[in-house]
Amino acid sequence: MTQANGYVGRFAPTPSGALHAGSLLAATISWLDARAHGGQWHLRIDDIDTPRVRPGAADVILATLEDFGLTWDGPVTWQSRRGSAYQAALDTLLANDHAFPCGCTRRDVAADGHTGWEGPVYPGTCRHGLPPGRPPRAVRARAAQRHWTVGDRFLGPVAFDLEALGGDFVIRRADGIMAYQLVTVVDDLALGVTDVVRGIDLLGSTPRQLQLHAALGADAPRYAHHPVLTVPGGAKLAKGSGAEGLHGDAARAELATTLRRINLPPSDPDHPDAPPAQLAEALDRLTADPLPTRLPLTTTLATRTRTGSV
Numbered sequence: 001m002t003q004a005n006g007y008v009g010r011f012a013p014t015p016s017g018a019l020h021a022g023s024l025l026a027a028t029i030s031w032l033d034a035r036a037h038g039g040q041w042h043l044r045i046d047d048i049d050t051p052r053v054r055p056g057a058a059d060v061i062l063a064t065l066e067d068f069g070l071t072w073d074g075p076v077t078w079q080s081r082r083g084s085a086y087q088a089a090l091d092t093l094l095a096n097d098h099a100f101p102c103g104c105t106r107r108d109v110a111a112d113g114h115t116g117w118e119g120p121v122y123p124g125t126c127r128h129g130l131p132p133g134r135p136p137r138a139v140r141a142r143a144a145q146r147h148w149t150v151g152d153r154f155l156g157p158v159a160f161d162l163e164a165l166g167g168d169f170v171i172r173r174a175d176g177i178m179a180y181q182l183v184t185v186v187d188d189l190a191l192g193v194t195d196v197v198r199g200i201d202l203l204g205s206t207p208r209q210l211q212l213h214a215a216l217g218a219d220a221p222r223y224a225h226h227p228v229l230t231v232p233g234g235a236k237l238a239k240g241s242g243a244e245g246l247h248g249d250a251a252r253a254e255l256a257t258t259l260r261r262i263n264l265p266p267s268d269p270d271h272p273d274a275p276p277a278q279l280a281e282a283l284d285r286l287t288a289d290p291l292p293t294r295l296p297l298t299t300t301l302a303t304r305t306r307t308g309s310v
């Protein structure tokens, strides 16, 4: 597992609150995968969606990662400071006809009545030009290639139908904010990311990001999607679904719990070591059985939440 020199990974939390058990799981899996490959692990703060950003949350996340021994390489990337890079990519996509202005509201798109895997499918109204009298609102990337098969490193081959996922997708929102799909691709390219390791809730983003890499003439990274923690009912554990913020003073126990969830429990679970020693032990074990063989087969894991045990 150490032969893949040049591995560059990243962790990209949104600073909408403190790290919780779900984001710690994501950070730990992506960190372990990078370190098991002798690779770099970068930290990017996804603070571009300003309505979701909570003041001070980014600093709390950085401090918590340090408390948990999840050290990163190089400077932290702040998406809020990369507007000119996103604008340049958007201009390129528009100039090369890989993207187009869209004047449709959500209601317009929903009114077409064609529902895909993730909601209404864009009917292509503005694909060949804005209808007369309709001002531009958002910018959409063309879903030029409909079918994609991704060799996911954890899941195996996954086939996607980009049309069923919604068709042409928004890369600059009507409120002017650059959309997740675009900023992620631009940042992954800028950092030279070779391996995206993230939660399976983002699986549907992968063909969109492959489409953008292709439109920008760039090679796409490898992808690996891991199980996520869920709450009763199946929704992903998140700030809005009752996840509690983690504290550094509970780092030993919380990290031990996280490692147990991915079948890398510390050797003395009742008295777990300090985080760096726990991570070193986990890395040691990964030399025998790499991470994909450790992850639970199911795509969800139960967790304790504020609403009770499951």
Ligand SMILES: [Zn+2]
Residues within 6 Å of the ligand: 101, 102, 103, 104, 124, 125, 126, 127
């Ligand atoms: Zn439109």
